[in-house]
Amino acid sequence: xxxxxxxxxxxxxxxxxxxxxxxxxxxxxxxxxxxxxxxxxxxxxxxxxxxxxxxxxxxxxxxxxxxxxxxxxxxxxxxxxxxxxxxxxxxxxxxxxxxxxxxxxxxxxxxxxxxxxxxxxxxxxxxxxxxxxxxxxxxxxxxxxxxxxxxxxxxxxxxxxxxxxxxxxxxxxxxxxxxxxxxxxxxxxxxxxxxxxxxxxxxxxxxxxxxxxxxxxxxxxxxxxxxxxxxxxxxxxxxxxxxxxxxxxxxxxxxxxxxx
Amino acid sequence: xxxxxxxxxxxxxxxxxxxxxxxxxxxxxxxxxxxxxxxxxxxxxxxxxxxxxxxxxxxxxxxxxxxxxxxxxxxxxxxxxxxxxxxxxxxxxxxxxxxxxxxxxxxxxxxxxxxxxxxxxxxxxxxxxxxxxxxxxxxxxxxxxxxxxxxxxxxxxxxxxxxxxxxxxxxxxxxxxxxxxxxxxxxxxxxxxxxxxxxxxxxxxxxxxxxxxxxxxxxxxxxxxxxxxxxxxxxxxxxxxxxxxxxxxxxxxxxxxxxxxxxxxxxxxxxxxxxxxxxxxxxxxxxxxxxxxxxxxxxxxxxxxxxxxxxxxxxxxxxxxxxxxxxxxxxxxxxxxxxxxxxxxxxxxxxxxxxxxxxxxxxxxxxxxxxxxxxxxxxxxxxxxxxxxxxxxxxxxxxxxxxxxxxxxxxxxxxxxxxxxxxxxxxxxxxxxxxxxxxxxxxxxxxxxxxxxxxxxxxxxxxxxxxxxxxxxxxxxxxxxxxxxxxxxxxxxx
Ligand code: SF4
Numbered sequence: 001x002x003x004x005x006x007x008x009x010x011x012x013x014x015x016x017x018x019x020x021x022x023x024x025x026x027x028x029x030x031x032x033x034x035x036x037x038x039x040x041x042x043x044x045x046x047x048x049x050x051x052x053x054x055x056x057x058x059x060x061x062x063x064x065x066x067x068x069x070x071x072x073x074x075x076x077x078x079x080x081x082x083x084x085x086x087x088x089x090x091x092x093x094x095x096x097x098x099x100x101x102x103x104x105x106x107x108x109x110x111x112x113x114x115x116x117x118x119x120x121x122x123x124x125x126x127x128x129x130x131x132x133x134x135x136x137x138x139x140x141x142x143x144x145x146x147x148x149x150x151x152x153x154x155x156x157x158x159x160x161x162x163x164x165x166x167x168x169x170x171x172x173x174x175x176x177x178x179x180x181x182x183x184x185x186x187x188x189x190x191x192x193x194x195x196x197x198x199x200x201x202x203x204x205x206x207x208x209x210x211x212x213x214x215x216x217x218x219x220x221x222x223x224x225x226x227x228x229x230x231x232x233x234x235x236x237x238x239x240x241x242x243x244x245x246x247x248x249x250x251x252x253x254x255x256x257x258x259x260x
Numbered sequence: 261x262x263x264x265x266x267x268x269x270x271x272x273x274x275x276x277x278x279x280x281x282x283x284x285x286x287x288x289x290x291x292x293x294x295x296x297x298x299x300x301x302x303x304x305x306x307x308x309x310x311x312x313x314x315x316x317x318x319x320x321x322x323x324x325x326x327x328x329x330x331x332x333x334x335x336x337x338x339x340x341x342x343x344x345x346x347x348x349x350x351x352x353x354x355x356x357x358x359x360x361x362x363x364x365x366x367x368x369x370x371x372x373x374x375x376x377x378x379x380x381x382x383x384x385x386x387x388x389x390x391x392x393x394x395x396x397x398x399x400x401x402x403x404x405x406x407x408x409x410x411x412x413x414x415x416x417x418x419x420x421x422x423x424x425x426x427x428x429x430x431x432x433x434x435x436x437x438x439x440x441x442x443x444x445x446x447x448x449x450x451x452x453x454x455x456x457x458x459x460x461x462x463x464x465x466x467x468x469x470x471x472x473x474x475x476x477x478x479x480x481x482x483x484x485x486x487x488x489x490x491x492x493x494x495x496x497x498x499x500x501x502x503x504x505x506x507x508x509x510x511x512x513x514x515x516x517x518x519x520x521x522x523x524x525x526x527x528x529x530x531x532x533x534x535x536x537x538x539x540x541x542x543x544x545x546x547x548x549x550x551x552x553x554x555x556x557x558x559x560x561x562x563x564x565x566x567x568x569x570x571x572x573x574x575x576x577x578x579x580x581x582x583x584x585x586x587x588x589x590x591x592x593x594x595x596x597x598x599x600x601x602x603x604x605x606x607x608x609x610x611x612x613x614x615x616x617x618x619x620x621x622x623x624x625x626x627x628x629x630x631x632x633x634x635x636x637x638x639x640x641x642x643x644x645x646x647x648x649x650x651x652x653x654x655x656x657x658x659x660x661x662x663x664x665x666x667x668x669x670x671x672x673x674x675x676x677x678x679x680x681x682x683x684x685x686x687x688x689x690x691x692x693x694x695x696x697x698x699x700x701x702x703x704x705x706x707x708x709x710x711x712x713x714x715x716x717x718x719x720x721x722x723x724x725x726x727x728x729x730x731x732x733x734x735x736x737x738x739x740x741x742x743x744x745x746x747x748x749x750x751x752x753x754x
Contacts, residue, residue, distance in 0.1 A: 026734045027701040033734035055688040064662030065681040071689035158642035191639025199719030234724030
């Protein structure tokens with residue numbers, strides 16, 4: 001159930017919230033998905049995990065394989081058709097759902113798919129959007145006694161326009177010291193297939209970003225996308241930097257009782 | 261004298277070379293950073309002019325709307341432009357491609373028996389390699405913008421729309437002036453220093469002699485106003501004014517997308533361009549001319565209206581918006597890829613984000629690896645769209661161009677990438693298949709960590725570690741613990 005917000009529960013209708021964990025979190029970062037579950041339950045949301053879910057199709061779309069993406073998008077709309085909100089701990093995947101699914105549906109030539117996309121896309125929200133806009137909370141009762149710096153990932157920043165929602169959430173975490181990241185809005189260089197197709201440029205961008213992160217003196221680099229954090233974390237550990245990368249959801253899920 | 265971009269390698273290859281040039285990267289970061297800051301301050305100023313604080317966005321919408329209207333009625337606008345130019349004494353030529361346009365300019369030059377022309381910076385003449393075509397006919401074309409002069413004298417290629425010599429520093433420029441100016445005109449003084457004012461002074465002396473000598477000039481145009489037949493050139497140094505007024509004969513090569521229906525509609529564009537481009541409220545020189553003015557300025561005026569792929573781009577539903585471009589270079593200055601690779605890596609006079617879409621749109625995809633590599637030269641971060649004064653959604657066009665590259669290359673033996681994408685899509689459209697695959701994700705990463713030199717992996721692992729191998733997928737955890745509701749015998753979350 002969802003307390004408050006613009007879609008509160010009524011007698012007739014219990015608001016249904018699904019977690020879209022994303023393929024990368026499913027395979028490599030289960031702890032991020034677990035953190036979202038912990039966090040939302042603490043806030044009174046009984047989040048479901050429809051097991052048919054797979055991926056947002058962005059890897060195919062961004063590489064130019066729109067036709068290959070059609071069945072993936074079809075699976076997405078079928079999986080989440082019955083939910084009022086789909087929450088995902090990824091600005092990039094939310095961006096892909098909201099901005100690219102229609103491209104794919106148009107390509108499929110199937111008006112039914114276009115209609116289904118028009119239904120599910122706007123209901124897909126990135127975690128910080130769901131917390132701030134739907135639940136109406138900026139203090140999620142978290143405790144995280146570390147200095148962190150925040151990198152706003154490009155898709156959450158520019159595709160979704162999450163603005164300062166993640167910062168507001170972080171600023172309300174007890175024990176946490178938030179340090180400014182100079183040039184924060186510049187891309188980290190991941191870019192999906194870009195990281196491989198243009199590896200040299202991607203690395204050059206990642207190295208510059210990593211240097212700025214280290215210069216802040218923070219212990220932890222936080223972002224809302226594990227894809228970008230995989231890239232930056234890879235650069236940071238290769239350089240034996242002392243900075244750890246942690247997903248926003250994991251910080252927001254941490255409490256004094258739980259581990260941090 | 262300047263080289264052409266023909267035969268450039270694919271973007272990733274060209275980029276690697278540029279990334280190794282520390283001087284270039286330093287110059288680029290400094291120059292783009294400075295222009296970025298100036299631009300942002302002016303946008304704040306515009307936004308502060310109204311209580312709502314949205315004036316800049318309104319201006320962008322207005323600019324985009326003007327160009328969109330012009331493009332959607334392009335045929336009518338061009339006919340009107342032609343009629344008004346002719347009525348004002350200009351001669352109008354239509355050129356389908358580079359060869360036709362170059363031949364027209366050469367013919368005019370020959371008709372007047374000139375063996376040199378002065379030029380005001382024009383990207384379109386670089387697009388068609390006019391200088392080389394004229395040189396082949398024995399006609400020298402002198403660039404008169406300071407930066408273009410540096411590029412031309414240095415025998416190299418422009419790397420930035422607005423700052424073509426951004427890859428050169430002061431000391432290099434001094435050397436180029438000392439070595440090369442004497443070959444084409446007035447030499448640089450022997451005691452030349454690398455003080456910017458002294459360098460500019462030497463360029464001024466050198467160019468002034470060429471302006472007074474030349475009988476014919478070649479220009480482009482930033483805008484062509486249909487309802488009066490007026491061409492507009494916007495510039496910073498006054499060399500444009502010289503070229504447009506001193507010689508007897510003026511030939512302007514104008515891409516057909518430059519048309520603006522009316523003077524009124526020029527207004528938002530003239531406010532957007534200098535702010536986005538040089539970070540100035542107004543550019544120092546705006547020249548406008550309408551055909552021939554008897555007894556004043558060039559007495560023979562030609563206008564070459566050039567297609568060269570523009571109608572192809574116009575037919576592309578998603579890509580069409582690229583023709584709104586007013587060549588301000590804001591997208592270059594905010595692009596993190598461009599900031600590191602510079603312009604040469606794009607292998608075209610149109611580099612950066614706009615180049616990554618405009619080149620494939622003008623040339624078509626599927627027959628040149630270099631062109632096909634350009635839509636992939638972006639992390640899709642979206643900084644370009646945010647900066648573009650005419651709201652060109654470059655990331656969406658990039659993705660669409662990638663799809664066109666993939667489609668054009670379909671047929672024949674599928675590439676490794678295509679097979680991987682097909683396999684990936686098959687796995688990702690069925691959760692059971694995906695779950696099966698995930699069981700091997702840990703194995704995959706452990707294997708990859710052992711063999712970082714594996715083809716396909718090397719790009720990632722050369723400077724980046726792989727993440728820790730997972731012990732359990734999220735979906736397996738959810739199943740095992742009923743979404744965390746059943747006590748977890750392993751005692752902890754991963
Ligand atoms: S695409 Fe937009 S930002 Fe880039 S040069 Fe053209 S008008 Fe300027």
